[in-house]
Amino acid sequence: MRTILRATAAGAVLAFAAFGANAQTVKLAFIDPLSGLMAPVGQNQLNSWRYIADLANQKNWAGGPKFEIVPFDNKLSPQESLNALKQVIDQGIRYVLQGNGSSVALALADAIAKHNERNPGKEILYLNYAAVDPDLTNSKCDYWHFRLDANSDMKMEALTTFLAKDKNVKNVYLFNQNYSFGQAVAKAAKEYLARKRPDIKIVGEDLHPLAQVKDFAPYVSKIKAAGTDTVITGNWGSDLALLIKAAKDAGLTANFYTYYGATTGVPTAMGAAGEERVKYVGYWNVNNEKFVGADVAMGFNKKYKDDYYTMATYTGIAMLAKAFKETKSTDPVKVAAALEGMKVQSLNGEVEMRKSDHQAQQPLYIAKWVKLNGKDVKYDQENTGYGWKTEVVLDTYVAAQPTSCQMKRPK
Amino acid sequence: MEFFLISLLNGVSYGLLLFMLSSGLTLIFSMMGVLNFAHASFYMIGAYLAYTLGLKLGFFPALFLAPILTGLFGALIERFGLRKVHRYGHVAELLFTFGLAYLIEESVKVIWGLASMPYRIPAVLDGPLFTLYTTSFPKFRGFMMLVALAMLFSVYLLLMRTRIGLVIQAALTHPQTVEALGHNVPRVFMLVFGGGTALAGLAGVIGGAAFITEPSMAASVGPIVFVVAVVGGMGSLAGAFLASLLIGIVQTFAIALDWSLAGMLAAVGIGVTESTPLYSLWKLQLSQVAPVLPYLLLVLMLIFRPKGLLGTRAD
Known part of the structure; x- marks a missing residue:
């Protein structure tokens, strides 16, 4: 009797654990300027990420996991960004979003590559949504860096x-x-x-x-x-x-x-x-032939009284969601492998994350x-x-x- | 010729805006010894107030009201903030204005938001004033020059021809004596601080419309006003005027000139190529370093003539 009870309890715990994993929240660290001269741009982009994350959560794009954006102010400085990255690591966040300033992007890509090499099992995946220096997907390309914007x-x-x-x-x-x-x-x-x-x-x-x-x-x-x-x-x-x-x-x-x-x-x-x-x-214009994405732009405008133009946020969340679904996991190691060569339908048409250099083609x-x-x-x-x-x-x-x-x- | 004349006009009008911005700082600095780090913040407040008032009242009433409100705010800051800090010396005052600048910036962000304001030039002042050869000179720049000159004239009259002006003049060189003679120096201080910030507010009304009204506008003009105050000479309004024009014109013409050390060396027969050591330094063009020139001027001035162009006090 006792063993049966125990087995049932264990089974229940296991079931719970599985369910918990299914409904888990994935935190994405947003590292960009939220103060200083470029703060209005950074704030707009933070809102864009949040808006699309909410959208994905409502419609359950990822088949279980929810997205949460956690902002970090880097004051547009590479040094501050590395400090922010330390916080990100301390808080156990496994995904980084950044876009403003290629100088920042180069520093982050480098630091993340080193971190991942030294800390297997704690890898961090870096989605670069707007830093467009071509070097990042050429001479300085890195496996953990994925660029959603078209480069310069x-x-x-x-x-x-x-x-x-x-x-x-x-x-x-x-x-x-x-x-x-x-x-x-x-x-x-x-x-x-x-x-x-x-x-x-x-x-x-x-x-x-x-x-x-x-x-x-x-x-x-x-x-x-x-x-x-x-x-x-x-x-x-x-x-x-x-x-x-x-x-x-x-x-x-x-x-x-x-x-x-x-x-x-x-x-x-x-x-x-x-x-x-x-x-x-x-990579996009709201006044496109069929006004694809106009509902997103209008909803965003209503909520934040601002324009939605960083469409890479849509591509980014769509890709992550698809990777979560395909791999049934939110582990960056599996997700990174799934992102390579992935194709998703974004607001501007089909976007492919090219395998050879992690440069989105769109x-x-x-x-x-x-x-x-x-x-x-x-x-x-x-x-x-x-x-x-x-x-x-x-x-x-x-x-x-x-x-x-x-x-x-x-x- | 067209290019020269337009550049000269651009330089002079930019210089005059600089003068509006920095004359208040010069007055406050010379009078109270307070290096007001928040001075540019009052410039920002002026711009934001003018925008907000302008929505209801139109541009021209705002042109008068916004500086007055800014000045009142400045006077209050002096009365209930700076005056308390004053007894702890200049370092405390400096730190106070430093903190104030941050406070104002954050408050502006909270009140008006992070985005830039659609603060535009009124329709009457929009458009070309005259056309020189093929380049048009905008009306608003002309208006900017006019306001600056009117301001210079009235401040000059106030300082030279009125009783309070005399007291201020005297306090420039002998603050203790003035106090000993029974003048209410704290009130004069409040007046000067309020007046100085009002002038910054006026510059904001003009500058905000001419350029851009956003939360970082204070931070971006902050350093240059110090350059004007130091180069012109502490306490010298005429010096600030000269320095503003000088900086405006130098910067404008430097931008136009693609001279570089490499080019100069090539002219005397020394070839500089990419393999030459420090090539990136040699190939720097004057136009690229133009925005840094005022600060170079500041450093040189402090080394060779610490009291500035027309300064009266060297300490």
Whole structure:
């Protein structure tokens, strides 16, 4: 009798344990700036992750496990990020999300690789959703690092393919922030333009300090004096907003091809000034042909009074959920293996996490800043009455790049 | 020529905004010896208040009201904060304003949120003022220059032609004597602090609309106002004016010039290539280091002429 009871009890405990594992909550550590100059961007992205995590929890994407986002402020500094990573490790969190600043991403990828090597059984998986320095999936690629955004070279490939078709483009000015990402943009722009449109002249190039310049009027008069008709810039945050404002004030009529025209603060600063002249290249636009993801964007806007633009959050959670389901586990070791080569349907179409370098392959969008028209431009940004009109959707293969990554996989 | 004239105009107008920003700091610093780290925060408060008031009242009433409210707030801070801290010396005051800057920034984030405000230039002032060859000069920059000059003129009158101005003048050089003569120096302090912060608020009303209104706007102009105050000379409004213009013009023209040491060496026949040691230093262009030039000026000024361009006190 006693043994039977004991067996039943043990069985019940086991059943509970299994159930517990099924309904467990997986914590994802969000390490990005939540204070300082880029805080508005970081806060927006934190909300984006939370919103998609809630969505996934409601609809049970992962077949049991729930997502929880745990924020850590890294003040956009690699050093602070490593401190945050220590906390993450101490709290037993096994997943890291980060996106702002390739300098931060390089530091984190390196630290996580070392940690995983030294602490088998406690591996951490790193989802990079916006740091786009090509090195991260080339010479400095790592097994535990997965990039959800298209890297800077891919975006430049897409941008120059589009730009090359415009015969009016003759004099291009490269205007970027002076750090690894801005330099990568300038370098790629020169290379790809020389390949696709050797007749285009680079009339000037500037690298200015990151997030320090308030008055861009002098730069704009320099751009104008060079006879520029098209500006290519990887600037983000206030560096982009103020540049475009100054360009409008000085009556500069050049077109702007940007990477980050849709990020927090830029639409407000542009307003009418950027109409028809500012474009961006990215992985999604809410005003796409079928308005895929508009429900997400609207729901987000209602909840946070802000724009949803970091669509990589959707891809990221979708991929993790699929990996949890497939492996019936939330162990980063199994999940990492499942993520390699995984394909999911995201808001921009099919996204593949390429096995060779962990660089997501996805369609890219080029969009133009125009007035709302209720037809193909239904959704505005930051309540400006202006929104992004999709000019072209480039298939995945157009922007695909070869990789020099020699991935070392754990045995 | 077009480029030169436009750059000059840009430089002068930027310099004048700098002057609006830093004149208050100069006054407070020279008068009370308080290095007000929170000065740029009042600039931010001015911008946010002007935006909020502007929604209800329009830009021009806000242009007057926002600086006054900022000044009142500054006066209250002095009366109930700084004055208590004052007796513990300058270090305590410094730490106080340092903490205050953080407090204000966080409060602004709590009240107005983290995103930038859609604070825009009023329609009357939007658009080109005149066109020089092919480049237009915006009306708002002209307005900015006008306000700065009007401000300089009225502060000058106040300091030179009124009784309170005389007391302030006297307190610049002989604070103890002024107190001994029976003037209510604490109240003068409150007035100066309030006035100084009001000037920063005025700069905020203009600067916030011209550039961007967001929680980090204080942190981004914080250091440059100190440069102006130090280069101009402690306590010298005229010095601050000169220094602002100098910095504005130097920075504007430096951006325009793609000179580098490598280029200079090449001109005298010394080739510098990527294999040359310290190549990254040689190839640095003047335009790249332009934003750092004011700080270089600050360091050089402190080494060679600590009292600044037109300073009266060297201590």
